[in-house]
Amino acid sequence: MKRNNSMLFVLLIVSLCLILAVNVVGAPKKYVIGFSQIGAESGWRTAETESVKSTAAERGIELKFADAQQKQENQIKALRSFIAQKVDGILLAPVVESGWEEVLQEAKDAKIPVVLLDRGINVKDDSLYVCKITSDFIWEGKAAGEWLAKKMKSKANIAELQGTPGASAAIERKKGFEQAIAKFKGMKIVKSQTGNFTRAEGKQVMEAFLKADKTINAVYAHNDDMALGAIQAIEEAGKKPGKDIIIISIDGVKAAFEAMVAGKLNCTVECNPLLGPIGFDTLIGAINGKTYPKWVVQKDGVFSMETAAKVLPTRKY
Amino acid sequence: MSINKTNHTINNHGFVTLIWPLMGLAAILLFNLFFTPNFFHIEIKDSHLYGSLIDILNRAAPVILISIGMTLVIATAGIDISVGSVIAISGAIAASLIAKTGAPLLVVVTVPLLISMILGAWNGFLVSAIGVQPIIASLILMVAGRGIAQLITDGQIVTFENKAFEYIGNGFLFGIPFTITIIALVFGVTQTLTRKTALGLFIESVGCNPTASRFSGISVRSIKQVVYIFSGFCAGVAGLIAAANIKGADSNNAGDGLELDAILAVVIGGNSLDGGKFSLTGSLIGALIIQSLTTTILTRGVPVEVTRVVKALVVVAVFLAQSETFRNSIRAKFRRRTP
Numbered sequence: 001m002k003r004n005n006s007m008l009f010v011l012l013i014v015s016l017c018l019i020l021a022v023n024v025v026g027a028p029k030k031y032v033i034g035f036s037q038i039g040a041e042s043g044w045r046t047a048e049t050e051s052v053k054s055t056a057a058e059r060g061i062e063l064k065f066a067d068a069q070q071k072q073e074n075q076i077k078a079l080r081s082f083i084a085q086k087v088d089g090i091l092l093a094p095v096v097e098s099g100w101e102e103v104l105q106e107a108k109d110a111k112i113p114v115v116l117l118d119r120g121i122n123v124k125d126d127s128l129y130v131c132k133i134t135s136d137f138i139w140e141g142k143a144a145g146e147w148l149a150k151k152m153k154s155k156a157n158i159a160e161l162q163g164t165p166g167a168s169a170a171i172e173r174k175k176g177f178e179q180a181i182a183k184f185k186g187m188k189i190v191k192s193q194t195g196n197f198t199r200a201e202g203k204q205v206m207e208a209f210l211k212a213d214k215t216i217n218a219v220y221a222h223n224d225d226m227a228l229g230a231i232q233a234i235e236e237a238g239k240k241p242g243k244d245i246i247i248i249s250i251d252g253v254k255a256a257f258e259a260m261v262a263g264k265l266n267c268t269v270e271c272n273p274l275l276g277p278i279g280f281d282t283l284i285g286a287i288n289g290k291t292y293p294k295w296v297v298q299k300d301g302v303f304s305m306e307t308a309a310k311v312l313p314t315r316k317y
Numbered sequence: 318m319s320i321n322k323t324n325h326t327i328n329n330h331g332f333v334t335l336i337w338p339l340m341g342l343a344a345i346l347l348f349n350l351f352f353t354p355n356f357f358h359i360e361i362k363d364s365h366l367y368g369s370l371i372d373i374l375n376r377a378a379p380v381i382l383i384s385i386g387m388t389l390v391i392a393t394a395g396i397d398i399s400v401g402s403v404i405a406i407s408g409a410i411a412a413s414l415i416a417k418t419g420a421p422l423l424v425v426v427t428v429p430l431l432i433s434m435i436l437g438a439w440n441g442f443l444v445s446a447i448g449v450q451p452i453i454a455s456l457i458l459m460v461a462g463r464g465i466a467q468l469i470t471d472g473q474i475v476t477f478e479n480k481a482f483e484y485i486g487n488g489f490l491f492g493i494p495f496t497i498t499i500i501a502l503v504f505g506v507t508q509t510l511t512r513k514t515a516l517g518l519f520i521e522s523v524g525c526n527p528t529a530s531r532f533s534g535i536s537v538r539s540i541k542q543v544v545y546i547f548s549g550f551c552a553g554v555a556g557l558i559a560a561a562n563i564k565g566a567d568s569n570n571a572g573d574g575l576e577l578d579a580i581l582a583v584v585i586g587g588n589s590l591d592g593g594k595f596s597l598t599g600s601l602i603g604a605l606i607i608q609s610l611t612t613t614i615l616t617r618g619v620p621v622e623v624t625r626v627v628k629a630l631v632v633v634a635v636f637l638a639q640s641e642t643f644r645n646s647i648r649a650k651f652r653r654r655t656p
Contacts, residue, residue, distance in 0.1 A: 043473045165621050193614075194621045198570040199474065199563045204376055208615035211355065211369050225474070229563060236487065238362050255476065 031284060034064040034082030035091040036075045043253060045093075047317030048118060048273035052091065055276030072096050076103045083110050089283040092129075093117040104128035113286040117275050126294055130286040133278055133296045135271045137169050140250050141176025143269045143302050144220060148181070148248050151266065155186030156218040156246070159209045161195040161202050161230060163222040169271075170194070173222045173250055190216060195226040202226030206233035221249040224256035224268060231264045242266055242305065252303060254315050260308035267304040273317055334587040334639075338602040341585070341635035345609045353617055365489035369612055377608035378496035379404065379555035383575060384582040384600040385507055386551030389544040391583050394524040394592025395444055395451035397545060399436070400552040400579060402462025404572025407433045407556025409469040412566030415477040422481045430553040436462070437549020438542065445541035459576070466568035476565035486561025496558055503554065507547075508597050517595075520544060524592025578607055585635055606635065 033056065040046050049065075056063035064087060066078035072095050082090050083106055090107060092114055094100065100121050107114050108128055116132035123129075148156065160177070163170030181187035191209045195202035202221060209216060210233060219234075221227035227249035234241040241247055241264045249256060252270030259265035275298060282292055303311055349356040349369075359368035383400045390397045407429040414420045414428060436458060443454035488495040511517030519540050522530040527537045552572070560566045584590065585606055586599025610631055614624055637643045 040472050046472065162621055191618050192621070193618065194624070196570070199565060199567055200559060200570065203563060204611075205615050207372055207376075208369070208612055211358075211372070212353075212616040212618065225567075232563065237367070255474070 029088075030060060030062060031088045031287070032062045032064065032085075033089050033091060033280070033283065034066070034078070034085070034087040036066045036068060036078040036082070036093065038068055038075075038093050038095045039070045040067065043317055044251065044271075044273045048093070048275055050316070051274040051276035052117075052279060053276075055280055059280060061280065068095060070095060072099060079103045079107065079114075083107055083112060086110070087112060089287050090114045091117055091279050091283060094119050094121050097122045101125070101128065113283060115279060115283045115286065117279055118273070120295075131282065131292040131294050131296050133275055133282060133298055135298045135300050137172035137271075138176035138179075139297075140269045140271060140300060141173040141178075142180040143176075143300075144173075144248050144250060144267075145177040145180025145187075147267050147269070147302055147304070148218060148220065148246070149184050149187055151246055151248075152187070152218055154184040157188055157190045157213070157215045158218045158220055159206065159213070159216045159230075160189050160192040161205055161219065161221040161226040162192060163194065163197045163226075165194050167197075170197075170222055177220055189220075195221070195229065197223050197225060199225045199229040202229030203233045204229075206230035207236070210234065210237045210239075217245055219245060219247040221247070224249045224251040224253045224265075227265060227268075228255060228259060231259060235264075252301075252315075253317060254312070257303070257308050257312040257315055260303070260305045261312055263305065265305065267302065269302050270300045272298055272300050335596065335599055335602065337639040338585055338587060338599060338606060338635065341631075341638065342602055342606050342609060345606065345613060345631070349609075349613055349616075353613065356613075356616065361492070365492045365494075369616055371494065373605065373608050373612050374497050374500075375494040376612065377604050378494075378500055378558055379572070380575060380578045380582055380607060381500050381601055381604040382503060382551045382555040382558070383548070384579040384586075384604050385503060385597060386544075386548030387576075387579045388583050388586075388588060388595050388597055388600045389507075389511070389520055390451070390548045391580075391588060391590060392520045392524045392592055392595035393541055393544050394527075395541065395544070396580065396590070397437075397440060397455045397548045398452060398576045398580075399440060399455040399458035399462055400548060400555075401572035401574060401576045402459050402466065403433050403436050403549055403552035404556035404559055404575060405466035405566075405568050406436065406462055406469065407553040408560030408566040408571050409466040409475070409568050411482065411557055411560050412475040412477055413469055415479045415482060416475050422479075425479075425482055426485075426557065429557060430550060433549045433553025433556065434546050435549070437546040437552075440549070441542040441545030444545065445538040463568070463573075466566075466571070470566055470568045472568070474565050474567045478564065482557075483561050483564055486558045486563075499554065499558070503551065504597065504601065511597070521593055521595065524595075579604075581632065582607055585632065585639075587639060606631075 035052055037049050053063060064082060068074035068078060075095060079090060080103060090112055094116060101123050104114060105128060114129045116129055118134050120132045162174060190213050193205045195205045202225060219230050221230060227247050231241040234245050239245055246266050248267040250269045250271055252268045256265055256268045278298060282296060356369045359366055359370060387397060410429040410432060411425050414425045440455050440458060443449040444451050484495060490498050519535050522535060523537050523540045531537050559571050582603035583600045585603035586596060588595050588599055610628055614627060619627055
C-alpha cells in the first residue's frame with residue numbers, strides 16, 4: 001500500500017507538472033476519456049490495459065477505467081456512466097459483437113465518439129462508432145506462410161495447430177496462411193487439428209501428429225502457447241525443435257521470445273496488444289472532427305530467432 | 318423402489334456389466350489395428366516406451382484419476398463438478414510455490430494436495446452438513462475455484478523449470494510413464510479399501526438408501542464427507558500431473574471441462590448416476606475409451622469441424638450397446654423378421 005501511495009504521489013506530481021507544462025505551452029484542453037475493458041483473462045489483455053493506462057498518463061489524459069469481468073451488461077453500465085459523466089471520448093474493447101445499438105446511440109446523441117479496440121461489432125448503422133482498431137488476422141496468417149515458405153525453400157510438410165474452432169482469430173489465421181502457401185506446390189499441410197489455443201492441448205495434438213506422420217518438418221501454430229506445447233512434444237519424441245522441425249507461431253508473447261533465444265522456436269508473428277498510442281491518436285482526432293476508415297489496422301511485425309535476443313528486453317507482454 | 322434398484326444392480330454386476338464398455342474399447346482399438354498404420358507400434362526411445370498406446374495411458378491419467386474420485390461420489394448419489402477447478406488450483410499453487418519460493422519438492426507436492434482436500438471437504442460440508450444439492454454445492458466451487466486459481470497466478474501462465482517436479486508429469490519409471498504408476502497406485506489402494514473392507518458397502522448403501530443406512534448405524538454424514546475429500550484429493554493429484562506435464566500452470570484452461578469427461582467415464586463404465594453399486598474398473602475403462610477416441614481422432618486427422626460429432630456418435634453407440642432395453646428391442650425385431 002505504501003509503495004502504491006508513493007507511486008500515486010509521483011504520478012500526481014508528474015501529471016501536475018504536465019498540466020503546468022501544457023498550460024504554459026497553451027494547449028487548450030485536458031481530455032477525459034472512458035475506457036471499458038473486457039477483463040484480465042490473459043496476459044495479452046493485461047498488456048493492452050497497461051498500454052492504454054500508461055499512454056493516458058504520458059499524455060496527461062484523465063482516464064476513467066472500467067473492467068467488465070467478461071460481461072456485456074457491465075460494459076453497457078460503464079458506457080452509460082461515462083456518458084453521464086460527460087467524458088470527451090470512449091475506448092471500448094467489446095466482449096461480444098451484438099447488442100450495442102442502444103448504448104452507442106446514447107453516446108452518439110451525447111456527441112461522444114467511441115473507438116473500438118481489438119475487436120469489431122455488428123451494428124446496422126456503422127456511424128455509431130468512429131472505427132475499430134485491430135490487428136489483421138489474415139495478414140498475420142499470410143506473413144507466417146510467407147516466412148515459412150522462404151525458410152523451407154518452398155517445400156515443407158506442415159502440421160497446423162488451429163485455435164479454438166469458430167474463433168475469428170483461428171478462422172482468419174488459417175485462411176491467410178493457406179492463401180500464402182497456395183502459391184507453392186511443395187508446401188503441404190499434412191496434419192491439422194485444434195489445440196484450443198492452449199499449451200496442454202498443443203502438446204497432446206503434436207504428440208499424436210508425430211506418431212501418425214514421420215515426414216512432418218514444420219509446425220504452424222495459431223498462437224504461441226500451442227507452439228510452446230508442441231516444442232515439448234517434439235523434444236520428448238527425441239527431435240530438436242527449431243532444427244529438425246521448424247516452428248512458427250503467432251502473438252509474440254514474451255515466452256515465445258524466450259523460446260526463440262533458446263533456439264527452440266523459429267519465428268513469431270506479433271499480434272500487438274499495445275493499442276494505447278494509436279487508440280488515443282484516433283480518438284482525439286475524432287473528438288476534433290477528423291474522420292477515419294471504419295477499420296484502422298494495427299501494424300504488426302514478424303520476429304525471427306535471429307533477432308529475438310536483441311528484441312526480448314524490450315518486450316512488454 | 319430402492320429395493321428394486323438394488324436387486325437390479327446386484328444381478329447385473331461383476332463382469333457382465335463390464336463386458337459392454339470393454340467391447341467398446343476393443344472396437345476402437347480394433348478399428349485402429351486395421352485402419353491406422355503404426356497405431357500399435359511401440360518402440361523404445363531414450364530407454365523408455367514410445368507409441369500411441371503409451372500416449373493413451375499417459376494422457377488418460379488426469380481423467381482416470383478424477384473419475385476414480387467421481388465414481389465414489391456418484392455412488393453416494395452425489396456429484397462433484399468442481400474437480401476441473403480444483404485441478405487448476407492445485408496446479409497453480411504448485412507452480413507458484415516452485416516459481417516464487419523455490420520450496421522443496423515435498424512442500425510443492427503436499428501443500429496443493431492438502432488444499433485440494435480442504436476444498437473437497439468444503440463440498441462435503443455443504444452436501445452432508447447443510448444439505449445443499451451436490452450439483453449446486455460443487456457448482457459454487459467450480460465457478461469460484463477457477464477465479465481463485467487465476468488469482469493465485471495473476472491470470473498469467475506461470476512456468477517453471479524443476480526436474481524433480483516435472484518427473485510427475487513427464488518422467489518414466491522402468492520405461493513406462495510415471496503417471497501410469499500413479500494411477501496404478503491410486504486405483505489399487507481405492508479398489509482394496511472399497512472391496513476388501515466394509516467401506517465400499519457403506520458407500521453403496523448411502524447411495525441406495527441414506528435413511529436405512531442411518532438406521533443400520535452407518536454415519537451417512539461422514540461417509541459423504543470422506544468421498545468428497547477423496548474426490549478433491551484425486552483432482553489435486555491430476556492438477557499436479559497437468560502442471561508438471563506442460564511445466565507451467567495455465568489457470569484459464571487447466572482441467573477446463575474435465576469434470577464432464579470424468580462423469581462421462583463413470584457413466585460409460587456402467588455406473589448409475591442414481592448412486593448405489595459402483596465399479597471402479599468400469600470407470601477406468603470408460604476413461605480409456607474417451608482417451609483412445611481422442612488419440613485416434615488426433616492421429617487420423619479427423620477434420621476439426623466434425624471431431625465432436627464423431628466423439629458423440631461413438632459414445633452414443635457404447636451407451637446403446639449397454640442398454641438392456643435397446644438390446645432387447647433389437648433382438649425382438651430380428652425375431653419378428655424370422656418367425
